[in-house]
Amino acid sequence: MTEFPNLSRRGFLTRTAAVGGALTVPGLLAACSKTDAGASGEGSTLDKLKKQGYVRVAYANEAPYGYEEGGELKGEAPTLHREIFKALGVDELRPAFSEWDGLIPGLQAGKYDVISAGMAIVPERCERALFSEPEFISPTALMVKRGNPRKLTDLASVKEAGVTVGVMSGAVEKNYATAAGVSEDRIKTLQKPQDGADAVKGGRIDAFLLTGISLNWLARNNPGLQVTDSFVPELDGVAQYSPGGAVFRQGSEDLRDAFNRELKKITSDPARYVQLIGEYGFGEDTIPPADLKTAELCKG
Structure with missing residues (x-):
């Protein structure tokens, strides 16, 4: 059986609203009962x-x-x-x-x-x-300038090209990058996803490393950037599926x-x-x- 890690991928993103699809919500912030629906009484x-x-x-x-x-x-x-x-x-x-x-x-x-x-x-x-x-x-991906001028596909290509990659502060992506052999001086720490997008646009980094899910969402509001195909990084030989x-x-x-x-x-x-x-x-x-x-x- 495949071995899978137990890493939290959800502790570092900012908890902000954004745009998207649709479920009607009657009384969004209405108070809720503290009764446990399954704690007592008959039936499941x-x-x-x-x-x-x-x-x-x-x-x-x-x-x-x-x-x-x-x-x-x-x-x-x-x-x-x-x-x-x-x-x-x-x-x-x-x-x-x-x-x-x-x-x-x-x-x-x-x-x-x-x-x-x-x-x-x-x-x-x-x-x-x-x-x-x-x-x-949550497979990982790279955000790069449109056209992907450095032809980056994964962390092995980042290491080979000797480019600079951005990661979120406190996130697991830095571990992925160092495990792939990317040198510390080629890894830049950023505070928010938008900071990563801005750094790629401004040429301060060549790529921004995050989950493909989050990067694809970020790309919607950042023209001139694109997201590579997702890939699954490894730590100590274990695939990081998150x-x-x-x-x-x-x-x-x-x-x-x-x-x-x-x-x-x-x-x-x-x-x-x-x-x-x-x-x-x-x-x-x-x-x-x-x-x-x-x-x-x-x-x-």
């Missing part, structure tokens, strides 16, 4: 959601994963989750905003039923909540398992997967490998 968690006709979801306002714009909840996770819950007989998503570090505590407190924020599957989070199987992986998924409260195994059955139908159908969330920068290269399993990711 899913049965209770079917009966009430909605599921309470939390998002962190981070494009393109889950964010609000103009009274609508948009992004990869809400779009995918809406499709899955409809198939399960629950027609409505009722969203609540949370800061990133409040997502799991809010779930544990019963403020919502599911986290719809593209959260990375890592062992320390698995100890506190239930994760779905991966919804996506998967994310939906998150459920402990004790809601029935809901997670039902969700997983519907999720598999989507991730097993590339055309449907891309049709649903392609507008947010997700494509066939972000579909999780069939043998990438949450149970293994949670072991660490």
Whole structure:
């Protein structure tokens, strides 16, 4: 079986809203009950959601994963989750905003039923909540000037060309670059994704290293730049897939398992997967490998 890492890919991006696709949100910031839908009483968690006709979801306002714009909840996770819950007989998503570090505590407190924020599957989070199987992986890419004048394709080509590459402060991409043999003096640290785009445009760096998902989104508002095909970097010989998924409260195994059955139908159908969330920068290269399993990711 393939070995997969357990790295958080989602701790360094700024939590800002952006533009994109569409789910109507009635009363975005309405207060939520703290009652655990599956903690007591008769019936499963899913049965209770079917009966009430909605599921309470939390998002962190981070494009393109889950964010609000103009009274609508948009992004990869809400779009995918809406499709899955409809198939399960629950027609409505009722969203609540949370800061990133409040997502799991809010779930544990019963403020919502599911986290719809593209959260990375890592062992320390698995100890506190239930994760779905991966919804996506986050392969890496390079942002370069249009035409890709240095003909860069991956970190090996960056090293060979002797060019300067930018990485986000505190992000794992610096580790990827050094592991590939890029010298420290050829790695520049930046604070925000837009800083990376501006540095490429201004010629201060030759390429900006980040997930393909985030770079494709960034490229929409930065003409004159392009994103290379994604690639999967390695650390100590282990492929860095950086998967994310939906998150459920402990004790809601029935809901997670039902969700997983519907999720598999989507991730097993590339055309449907891309049709649903392609507008947010997700494509066939972000579909999780069939043998990438949450149970293994949670072991660490």
